[in-house]
Amino acid sequence: xxxxxxxxxxxxxxxxxxxxxxxxxxxxxxxxxxxxxxxxxxxxxxxxxxxxxxxxxxxxxxxxxxxxxxxxxxxxxxxxxxxxxxxxxxxxxxxxxxxxxxxxxxxxxxxxxxxxxxxxxxxxxxxxxxxxxxxxxxxxxxxxxxxxxxxxxxxxxxxxxxxxxxxxxxxxxxxxxxxxxxxxxxxxxxxxxxxxxxxxxxxxxxxxxxxxxxxxxxxxxxxxxxxxxxxxxxxxxxxxxxxxxxxxxxxxxxxxxxxxxxxxxxxxxxxxxxxxxxxxxxxxxxxxxxxxxxxxxxxxxxxxxxxxxxxxxxxxxxxxxxxxxxxxxxxxxxxxxxxxxxxxxxxxxxxxxxxxxxxxxxxxxxxxxxxxxxxxxxxxxxxxxxxxxxxxxxxxxxxxxxxxxxxxxxxxxxxxxxxxxxxxxxxxxxxxxxxxxxxxxxxxxxxxxxxxxxxxxxxxxxxxxxxxxxxxxxxxxxxxxxxxxxxxxxxxxxxxxxxxxxxxxxxxxxxxxxxxxxxxxxxxxxxxxxxxxxxxxxxxxxxxxxxxxxxxxxxxxxxxxxxxxxxxxxxxxxxxxxxxxxxxxxxxxxxxxxxxxxxxxxxxxxxxxxxxxxxxxxxxxxxxxxxxxxxxxxxxxxxxxxxxxxxxxxxxxxxxxxxxxxxxxxxxxxxxxxxxxxxxxxxxxxxxxxxxxxxxxxxxxxxxxxxxxxxxxxxxxxxxxxxxxxxxxxxxxxxxxxxxxxxxxxxxxxxxxxxxxxxxxxxxxxxxxxxxxxxx
Numbered sequence: 001x002x003x004x005x006x007x008x009x010x011x012x013x014x015x016x017x018x019x020x021x022x023x024x025x026x027x028x029x030x031x032x033x034x035x036x037x038x039x040x041x042x043x044x045x046x047x048x049x050x051x052x053x054x055x056x057x058x059x060x061x062x063x064x065x066x067x068x069x070x071x072x073x074x075x076x077x078x079x080x081x082x083x084x085x086x087x088x089x090x091x092x093x094x095x096x097x098x099x100x101x102x103x104x105x106x107x108x109x110x111x112x113x114x115x116x117x118x119x120x121x122x123x124x125x126x127x128x129x130x131x132x133x134x135x136x137x138x139x140x141x142x143x144x145x146x147x148x149x150x151x152x153x154x155x156x157x158x159x160x161x162x163x164x165x166x167x168x169x170x171x172x173x174x175x176x177x178x179x180x181x182x183x184x185x186x187x188x189x190x191x192x193x194x195x196x197x198x199x200x201x202x203x204x205x206x207x208x209x210x211x212x213x214x215x216x217x218x219x220x221x222x223x224x225x226x227x228x229x230x231x232x233x234x235x236x237x238x239x240x241x242x243x244x245x246x247x248x249x250x251x252x253x254x255x256x257x258x259x260x261x262x263x264x265x266x267x268x269x270x271x272x273x274x275x276x277x278x279x280x281x282x283x284x285x286x287x288x289x290x291x292x293x294x295x296x297x298x299x300x301x302x303x304x305x306x307x308x309x310x311x312x313x314x315x316x317x318x319x320x321x322x323x324x325x326x327x328x329x330x331x332x333x334x335x336x337x338x339x340x341x342x343x344x345x346x347x348x349x350x351x352x353x354x355x356x357x358x359x360x361x362x363x364x365x366x367x368x369x370x371x372x373x374x375x376x377x378x379x380x381x382x383x384x385x386x387x388x389x390x391x392x393x394x395x396x397x398x399x400x401x402x403x404x405x406x407x408x409x410x411x412x413x414x415x416x417x418x419x420x421x422x423x424x425x426x427x428x429x430x431x432x433x434x435x436x437x438x439x440x441x442x443x444x445x446x447x448x449x450x451x452x453x454x455x456x457x458x459x460x461x462x463x464x465x466x467x468x469x470x471x472x473x474x475x476x477x478x479x480x481x482x483x484x485x486x487x488x489x490x491x492x493x494x495x496x497x498x499x500x501x502x503x504x505x506x507x508x509x510x511x512x513x514x515x516x517x518x519x520x521x522x523x524x525x526x527x528x529x530x531x532x533x534x535x536x537x538x539x540x541x542x543x544x545x546x547x548x549x550x551x552x553x554x555x556x557x558x559x560x561x562x563x564x565x566x567x568x569x570x571x572x573x574x575x576x577x578x579x580x581x582x583x584x585x586x587x588x589x590x591x592x593x594x595x596x597x598x599x600x601x602x603x604x605x606x607x608x609x610x611x612x613x614x615x616x617x618x619x620x621x622x623x624x625x626x627x628x629x630x631x632x633x634x635x636x637x638x639x640x641x642x643x644x645x646x647x648x649x650x651x652x653x654x655x656x657x658x659x660x661x662x663x664x665x666x667x668x669x670x671x672x673x674x675x676x677x678x679x680x681x682x683x684x685x686x687x688x689x690x691x692x693x694x695x696x697x698x699x700x701x702x703x704x705x706x707x708x709x710x711x712x713x714x715x716x717x718x719x720x721x722x723x724x725x726x727x728x729x730x731x732x733x734x735x736x737x738x739x740x741x742x743x744x745x746x747x748x749x750x751x752x753x754x755x756x757x758x759x760x761x762x763x764x765x766x767x768x769x770x771x772x773x774x775x776x
């Protein structure tokens with residue numbers, strides 16, 4: 001196998017490029033790579049003697065390829081050949097290939113045992129995919145491709161298509177056979193291209209859902225096609241590992257907090273930045289630093305690593321990077337070019353119709369600021385001092401997932417809204433949190449306090465009063481946890497089942513006192529998968545949840561996708577109004593097989609343990625009939641229900657519930673559809689209030705007319721006071737996030753439901769008046 005030397009003016013740039021290329025192939029198949037870059041770790045320049053030493057270190061009978069960046073790197077490499085043994089020099093070739101793209105192509109090609117000339121040819125074509133994608137040049141003409149003797153067709157299910165890693169795996173596999181293999185994208189008509197060439201495979205730009213035709217000829221054509229088919233069934237090795245555990249909820253679970261403020265502004269201060277002579281080099285170093293940070297966060301996160309994979313993908317997105325490089329070449333500073341480009345990208349995300357895509361604007365801004373901090377030397381918020389209150393403009397899921405829940409005092413979010421991903425993650429981890437504090441001035445380091453129960457946020461508060469409140473609520477929580485296993489029997493003699501919402505096995509393990517699970521979110525449970533789980537895999541995960549809950553009933557919601565909840569292994573067409581499009585059960589009426597597999601898993605586990613199944617986003621009686629028909633014969637004890645999430649379902653509940661065992665109200669969706677307020681849009685999120693009297697009137701209608709057991713599994717059930725109101729309206733079961741289960745049960749045990757002013761609540765003017773009535 002050949003050796004490779006990277007010659008660059010920047011040690012950080014060369015090291016980062018080698019790190020990127022090394023990720024493309026398995027460690028045991030990588031060629032030897034040496035770096036001769038910088039005069040030292042921090043000083044830019046090249047040294048001919050260092051280059052000669054690097055060449056000697058990786059020398060191979062198969063030859064040595066030297067890749068260079070610019071200017072004196074070429075001169076230093078040429079001079080280095082005069083310093084090495086003449087026999088070695090004869091085996092060395094210098095290449096004008098682009099450093100990063102050429103290195104990636106060279107490492108992948110060399111890993112297959114290809115000759116030095118073949119590796120050089122592939123490295124020299126490293127820019128083809130980028131140039132073709134941007135329309136800057138015609139694709140490189142290939143040599144005449146051999147006619148295929150055998151052909152197979154594959155469906156590309158990778159979430160991001162044949163991007164760098166899966167493409168590299170495919171190329172390595174193809175080059176291990178004595179066969180000529182071609183790829184054609186049947187959906188775009190592009191191809192055929194040489195499947196043994198990384199640049200040609202990337203030129204296809206094959207995306208998720210595209211059909212690929214793979215042709216092969218030669219002595220091992222059949223074996224190559226069989227191996228490629230196997231690789232495709234494994235998503236070209238692009239599956240994320242199945243998450244066996246979730247990060248435990250280790251916060252206090254309180255709704256009140258006090259502490260010194262750590263204020264995160266809407267952006268990073270660039271006023272003190274002084275541009276230099278090598279802005280491109282500074283950006284590369286910042287990108288390398290940010291990449292290391294994100295990889296560390298991903299690898300140390302027990303449940304939310306996927307967030308950081310997404311951030312890494314944003315960090316290396318070639319389209320904005322090319323725009324940034326052009327801006328720097330035109331005279332912009334690295335921070336200005338980076339900020340402007342990523343601000344524009346965030347604005348484009350915010351302008352999309354798809355709610356899930358709009359949420360990605362938070363991720364774009366998070367990546368934007370991480371790199372700006374690296375460029376300016378600003379501090380990161382990955383480690384917030386113990387007891388601090390983090391004040392943020394908005395809360396992205398990555399921040400919520402990585403804060404030390406046991407150390408942070410709380411989070412105050414300026415933006416309104418209670419159903420964003422970051423808010424949901426923070427609450428599930430038991431972190432005290434308040435949203436919608438607005439533009440109140442908060443000096444860094446000032447003592448701040450909030451009480452989410454009353455909606456108050458104060459700067460320089462009465463510390464003694466707040467600390468007394470915290471002590472009281474901690475005592476209440478400790479007592480609630482100690483008594484969590486006791487039933488939630490109210491003072492007027494009603495017993496209300498309090499269950500837990502589950503998105504992972506660990507959620508069930510951490511559920512203190514839950515009477516079972518009122519919601520198993522299967523799209524979250526298997527959301528780390530890039531291929532659909534088998535029936536057996538689903539049974540295994542359901543069995544683990546049931547075991548964690550000591551065999552108590554579990555309510556499994558069938559796949560609930562669409563809107564802001566994509567499912568990687570079931571791509572959906574783009575919709576102008578996804579919240580009003582194919583969501584939940586609607587998706588599977590055209591594509592039922594995935595649902596059928598899940599229902600088979602549910603039937604199997606129902607033989608072993610008490611199981612309820614419910615179908616999401618039901619609107620019509622015809623949908624209920626179809627779902628029951630798909631479920632087919634059911635084991636004894638398997639109860640069936642539907643989610644009530646749209647006003648139409650609530651208003652015709654008597655018809656829909658006929659023949660069912662229960663219904664479960666999803667208050668998050670019912671609220672947004674009733675108030676016509678997108679829960680992910682911060683501009684209208686305050687309208688999406690679950691205590692709006694119109695929402696409560698629909699819940700009351702369902703309770704009085706369903707004729708079956710009524711549950712609530714939306715966020716409203718996780719707030720103890722709201723949960724009491726729901727119980728007073730006649731709801732039989734409440735399913736809350738784990739940290740809130742003991743508190744909900746404790747407050748129910750202290751309440752006489754006959755004294756809750758339900759009539760006044762239902763006729764209240766607005767949600768604010770409802771809260772006053774409930775607190776009273």
